[in-house]
Amino acid sequence: MRSVPNYHHPYTFLFFIFVFILFPAFSVSAKTLSSTESLTISSNKSIVSRNGTFELGFFTPGSSSRWYLGIWYKKISIRTYVWVANRDNPLSHPNGSLKISDNNLVIFDHSSNTPVWSTNLTVGTSKSQVVAELLDNGNFVLRDSNNNEYLWQSFDFPTDTLLPDMKLGWDKKTGLDRVLRSWKTLEDPSSGDFSTKLETRGFPEYYVFNRESIIYRSGPWIGNRFSCVPEMKPIDYMSYTFISTNEEVSYSYHMINTDVYTTLSLSSIGTIQRQTWIEPAHTWRQLWYQPKDICDNYEKCGNYCYCDSNTLPGCNCIRGFEQRNDQEWALRDDSAGCVRKTNLSCDGRDGFVVVKKMKLPDTAATVVDRGIGLKECEAKCLKDCNCTAYANTDIRDGGSGCVIWKGGLLDIRSYANGGQDLYVKLAAADLDVKITSHGGIIGSSIGVTIFLLITIIIFGYWKRKQKTAITIQTPSVDQVRSQDLLINQVVLTSERYISRENKTDDLELPLMEFEALAMATNRFSDANMLGQGGFGIVYKGVLPDGKEIAVKRLSKMSLQGTDEFKNEVRLIARLQHINLVRLLGCCIDKGEKMLIYEYLENLSLDSHLFDKIRRSTLNWQKRFDITNGIARGLLYLHQDSRFRIIHRDLKASNVLLDNNMTPKISDFGMARIFGRDETEANTRKVVGTYGYMAPEYAMDGIFSMKSDVFSFGVLLLEIITGKRSKGFYNSNRDLNLLGFVWRSWKEGKGIEIVDPIIIDSSSSALQTHEILRCIQIGLLCVQERAEDRPMMSTVMVMLGSETTTIPQPKRPGFCVGRSLPETESSSSTQRDDELSVNQITLSVIHAR
Incomplete structure (x- = not known):
């Protein structure tokens, strides 16, 4: 039997008086909010869902003085906000409350006695009392107390996160168009520049906007996923729902296993991402995100042109089309796109070329007929002179439905795995081409091979006849020319065929005079x-x-x-x-x-970071964004690119900045390609830059992804301190920058090493916490033993989370450092930039 406290006992009574008087912020949770109650900031009350998963209350992001009403996960250790009510109208002081007024939810500012946010319902004439409740799925609803009819629900007004059972899209009955809009920054939940909207015209798909400009397109829903999200594979704990009718066009997902927490959110930098909570690691794991590479950028290539991240150039004309502007194409400006080699005849002689594994073109202006199959779709397209391409609307069970494009074909890309077949209309004259890109077939690659073999056999037979002939007849000049032409054609065709099969070994690049x-x-x-x-x-x-x-x-x-x-x-x-x-x-x-x-307008990172004037423009947010960009680029090289690439010379001067201060890793002269099953390699020619090289690389010539991680760690510490690793010296006689940071960290003085420009007495507690976390991440990356350093995927998780537990770093590597002043000898004959370690010549390249 549960014991019941004796509230009449004088000590018990005094205890409660003590708690409520001296601790007014003592948290009290409720399941609902009635019309006679209020939720005030000063009381620190909250509303918790019945299953304890979600909590609603007032909060301040970081140490901000702005107050918001929001919903967050209660059961997980990281405070993750999934909805904010007054995101664009915060309270400037803790003197506000949430209450039900005239059958509306209202947030009042008691200083001015004015509402700052309301549900704005005009049908506030319910005969019975209304009540507000936080449901188990995170939906905050206002309903009639006598039934479950919702008068208003937060799911109709999402912020940056799509929760399970929440819909993204349009509802004709209510007139709602539910969109996601990013936070402005990690500390500011106000409406940011990025938004995600489900386009309902034509063949529905969702877009990501930067203000009014489209930056990414998901591709249409093709039965089990969006066309250009190949990572969106069936998962046993989650199902997807897509509705496309005259009454509703929406996307949602449902959790089969409610013990798993997952979200779809739009970040403050414009990426749409799927994350799942991993309880043992106490962190959110990113399952996928878009846009991921340059081919995900909207209209990266122009009309009738598809993007392939594994080809050079990245933009390729569809078979039967050619470059619109050769000069711009040579300089990799592919925005002009491609044009037809031969105009369509529209007399029944036109045909189709199939390009496989493609992201379907922009579908805003398409015609959809889900009641016919692929053959009927082809016939329909042939009859329509304006039709330029067609495809299935559903790829399941062999394909069904028909979508037809009229006019240009924009924003196409190819996938190694994923996408679907696209049938593009060509003139009869262009149907003679045998092989299409990505395996699309008009004739057959087998046919080309057979043709070559037959031609070579005939030529060999003819040569043997020439040798064994009893009577030799001198061929005419025309015969010789014809034979030479045939031989040349065979050789050229063979070379082209072979080069197509081995194009990764002989990529072309525009040559300039x-x-x-x-x-x-x-x-x-x-x-x-x-x-x-x-x-x-x-x-x-x-x-x-x-x-x-x-x-x-x-x-x-x-x-x-x-x-x-x-x-x-x-x-x-x-x-x-x-x-x-x-x-x-x-x-x-x-x-x-x-x-x-x-050309990148802002030159290299070191030209800003170590310049007395320019460095003042690099506040902490810019430095943090630059750090994240470098980490994403390095992760792409190590994990997401077609080849696993070790850069071997990552440093501040090899990071360039564009007009928006977006970092771009450059200088791949020392880079090495790794096989997918390779983890490390050895070289006797150690070439790198003083202060950035990992110990195992400098001492033994062993390089791996972890040696790049070491360089990233050094670079991160440079970004935080504003000090160069190369040539570092201070009065405390630290061996190098890493020694200086390590000693300060061990002494609990980590904040003292931070560049004074980015932190002062006005810095927020959250910013200071974030900087200290980044110092810890940097020290983890420069640990002496390679196996102790994290992979870049783990670094990205640590950078992207505010409260994920980060391990304590071990001693950093000091294998190549500046000698202490008393040990330097003026009689030394060895150059400072040439070191010999364990009989390995180390050529140290000075920063540019």
């Missing part, structure tokens, strides 16, 4: 110089059409030779990511080797 680059850079004048390093000089150039470029002219005495040059071209040309620099072309001319990059 030396004279054109000389003119663009004003004959490589000093006035155009952007920077100088061990490999050469980088110049700004302007092409005749006004396009700005950056030209890296390698020094003839540079340590980066032809092999490194080819390596950089081959590697970076294959990479497509928003946080990697874009290579436009190259030049090889009489000993000159040059790389042409996109």
